[in-house]
Amino acid sequence: MKEQKRFPVVGMRCAGCAHAVEQAASKVDGVDDAHVQLAENMLSVSIQDSPEAVDVLRRAVRGVGFDLIVEDSEADQLRLRDAMEATELRRMKRDTVMAWASSVALMFLMVVPHFAAMPYLMMLIALPAYVWAGRAFHLSALRQLRHGVFSMDTLVSLSTTISFFYSVVVLFFFREGPVGMALHFYFDASAMIIAFVLLGKLMEKRAGRNTGQAIRELMRLQPAEALVVRGGKEVVMPVTALIAGDLVRVRPGEQVPVDGVVTEGSSSVQESMISGEPLPREKETGSAVFSGTINGSGVLTVQATRVGSDTVLGRIIRTVREAQASKAPIQRLADKIAGIFVPIVIALAILTYVIWRLTGGEDAGIYGLLCAISVLVIACPCALGLATPTALVVGIGRAACNGILVRNAEALERFAAIDTVVLDKTGTLTEGKPQVTQTHWFVPDEEMPALRRLLYSAEILSTHPLAAAVCSAFAGDGSTVELSDVQNYAGRGISFTYEGSVYNVGSAAFVAESGATVPSSV
Structure with a gap:
């Protein structure tokens, strides 16, 4: 199968x-x-x-x-690929530096007075750039040629090889050209082509590594290991070994490794990566939790219902990958052009030489060869086939990082025609950081400073996500006071004792349970 x-x-x-x-x-x-x-x-x-x-x-x-x-494990695949690409990136950096060193030296020779040994010196300077820095192009072109495949490597290798060996032939066999025509050396061209193309490939390589960042960031939301309760014992296991029905213990601050149902404990869980809502949701026995969300201050025991790629996070990763792998209409056109681009360029170079030979007169062969080389050189840096897919993947990846899932590349291409965006709720527009914007006090003004210090002192000890906003608003009130009998009630509020009096801070329902009357309007 x-x-x-x-x-x-x-x-x-x-x-x-x-x-x-x-x-x-x-x-x-x-x-x-x-x-x-x-x-x-x-x-x-x-x-x-x-x-x-x-x-x-x-x-x-x-x-x-x-x-x-x-490798079997996707995590192992990504780890090994990152290591191999890092090695390749270092090699490309070294080759680029070597090629540019040769190119700069050759450019310097162009501005100094000519001397008899200059052509030989130019050949020796260009040789490392052509042979060593350009070896990846030459080897790739040869391997692909055996299979009847052409690529940009073919153009780079062919143009630099012709430029270099044409110059060698001129240097050793044809120092004097036909009457009225001076023969030129193209050692500098062979080195500079490799230098420029290597620099472009190095930049593309770095950009390419960044385009997969969205997928890697999504994958980092899922922990590599989980604390599983089996046979009454807690065992640390790889997430890939979990099965539906396992009991997973999630400690404070940890990421939930599975989709499941809370069987024990209560806590607040940050689900913004799933729901887009900035505030954590309170979880208790019977509540559903999702892989990749972050547990708050409590300890939860979760019975797994879905694991691995079947979780909500797994489906999000799959959706982003399918979107990045899909092709927009403009990309399909670019791929068709790129697929025949190299053979067409080679055919045009050959045609250029043939036309010169047929119509150019006595010295047409040399002129035709130079023009054919020019055609190959000009076509080398083409990034036609890379520009469109890179733009699409970067766009879809950036959208995923900002909580927007694009189902396919065609949808992204159609975004250009959008003139109206309709949002389903105001919460979608928030920054995700609650702030105190207004306060109303129902006590005499002279009591307010003392109550503000009490509220600030209590909220510092609270685990509720809104407590940080209150602390930020009242931080300028000075030092805190000593509280006793402090009790946190998850999702509801906090109670404490101060100078013999019991205080409750929290939601209207929580405060009302203590017998206090909360005004219905201000």
């Missing part, structure tokens, strides 16, 4: 790379629906759930110059 699986891919740099991986994966027996999400460097396929099938897929992807991470 086939399953839909996602595997991180390491080494992709452009739409041509993604196309090569898709083609290689599609040719594997038993693989269907191969699709690469370039911005997140993910390969999604429908494949048999067996180590043998996955190993064949990995070898196919490696055959075109990339690597596939096939």
Whole structure:
């Protein structure tokens, strides 16, 4: 039976790379629906759930110059991918520095007076940039060429190779050109092309790592381990090992690892990542809790009803991933163009040379070669296939970070036509930080300072989320007073004794239980 699986891919740099991986994966027996999400460097396929099938897929992807991470755990996949991408990023930095060092040295030689050994010195300076800094382009182009696949790496490798070896041939065999024409060296071009493209790829790589931040932040909401009650004992277990029906103990300040029902305890739980409401919700026996929400000051025992990808948080992550993997109409057009862009550029370069040979006269061969090189060089830095998916993934990811779930890329593209936004409740517009904006006192003015200090002293000891707002408003009243017999009532209020008198602070219902009369209006 086939399953839909996602595997991180390491080494992709452009739409041509993604196309090569898709083609290689599609040719594997038993693989269907191969699709690469370039911005997140993910390969999604429908494949048999067996180590043998996955190993064949990995070898196919490696055959075109990339690597596939096939660890079972998604957390392990992301960890290994991050480590490999960090290594690749360091390599790209070193190569970029080397290429730019060669380029700057070559530019310096251009402004100094010419001397006999200058062409040989230019060749030696350009050699490390072409051979070492550009090795990733050359190796990738060769691997992909074996499979009949073209990418931007093909253009970079082809243009720099022609530029470098054309200059070598001119240097050693044709120091004097045809009559009326001076032969030029293009060692500087081979080094600068690699330097500029590497710098662009380095910037794209950093941007690409940031585009997956929304998914990683959502995944961090789920703890890696949970305290499970089994056989009357508390055991720390990985969240991936939990099953429906497990009793999970959630301590103060911890994230809830499962969707479930509270069987014991009471507390306030911050659910803003689910509901968008800024204030925590009070939970007691029988209340539902959700994975990724944050427990307050109480201890809860939760019976799991849904775990892993079946939780509300898991479905949110899946929705964001599906949205990022979907293609908007403009992206599908860009992918079609990118898929045929490299062959067209190569064909145009060949056509340019042929036309020059047929129509350019005695020295047409050399002129045609230079013009063909120019066509290849100009086309190298094209980021056509990366710009659109990166913009979509960044937009969907930023929306997810701000609590907005975009179901697919087409919906995001249609946002440009929106002129009216309708919100279902005023709470959606809050900043999520309660503040005291107005107070009303029903006591004589001379008693107010003492009562304000009492209220401030009590709210400092309260665990209710509104207490912080009260403390912030009354913080300037001075020092606190000593209270006794302080008792917190979750979700209701706090009671305390001061100088023999009992005081209750909290909701209207809680205060009314003590026999106090609360005015209905002010």
